[in-house]
């Protein structure tokens with residue numbers, strides 16, 4: 001029997017709110033905001049606020065569609081079993097309609113109020129997460145999050161384009177940073193929730209390729225992230241505040257990844273290095289994007305001259 005077909009408990013607004021994965025999406029929204037604030041040029045504050053609201057609403061809509069599609073899988077995993085659908089507090093149709101409604105509204109408002117390139121990029125990222133990653137790649141290949149990670153890399157590009165109206169090297173580099181960051185971010189977590197994914201048959205890397213191979217691949221992506229994170233500085237798109245922050249943060253991220261990448265066992269210490277790397281991955285991206293904005297403000301105000 002479907003895990004979601006049992007007795008329906010009352011739904012309240014908190015269930016709709018949690019369907020948007022607010023904690024995860026906080027960093028998605030923050031990177032979008034930083035893309036907007038670090039872009040050259042200006043945007044009217046009301047339009048800037050609208051653009052960020054559209055990224056938040058679109059990301060929330062995509063997250064709702066992800067849970068609509070995965071309700072039965074979520075029911076089988078300890079980490080996700082208490083979500084509104086598997087816990088029986090919401091029916092699937094409501095989740096689907098909520099997800100479609102938020103997604104369509106966010107793209108239309110972005111297109112009409114801010115610009116159609118930003119609207120198009122938002123639409124692509126929603127479809128990328130809800131369809132390409134969730135429906136197509138996730139159940140099929142252990143490379144799901146490498147390719148699917150592209151979805152989460154869009155927000156700074158969208159924020160930037162909301163201001164400038166076109167795509168240049170800098171926002172593409174911001175995209176590339178999140179793209180390279182996603183595999184270590186997610187595989188570090190997947191190492192300690194591996195049994196959950198194995199139970200429901202999702203071919204995440206540690207399940208399919210094993211822990212040793214996943215550790216090596218975490219290390220490879222973390223090493224690639226160092227030059228990619230430095231690239232905005234190296235091409236002259238930022239100043240030294242960003243450059244030095246990127247260097248320090250990326251070397252710290254690499255050092256934690258080396259600890260994970262070079263070890264042979266994991267069970268005895270309950271995956272402490274992997275847990276540390278996962279926690280730091282979130283701090284890393286928040287701080288790196290904050291440094292980008294501080295650097296941009298510093299150059300506008302002439303603080304370092």
Ligand code: HEM
Nearest residue numbers: 023024027028031079145148149152153178182186189282
């Ligand atoms: C395909 C790519 C990604 C996958 C599969 C993934 C997966 C996950 C999972 C399973 C969690 C555990 C939290 C939970 O169960 O709610 C998590 C946490 C988190 N993710 Fe990701 N993630 C990805 C990309 C991203 C991106 C692009 C961002 C932001 C730019 C992000 C930001 C976060 C944050 C902030 C947390 C911590 C949330 C908390 O404190 O509870 N993730 N991620």
Ligand SMILES: CC(C)=CCC/C(C)=C/CC/C(C)=C/COP(=O)(O)OP(=O)(O)O
Nearest residue numbers: 021024028058059062066125126129151152
């Ligand atoms: C603007 C826009 C549409 C942004 C989308 C951003 C995006 C793709 C973020 C990915 C983060 C995320 C919630 C991954 C969860 O993976 P999962 O869904 O496999 O995790 P689960 O097992 O917790 O459901």
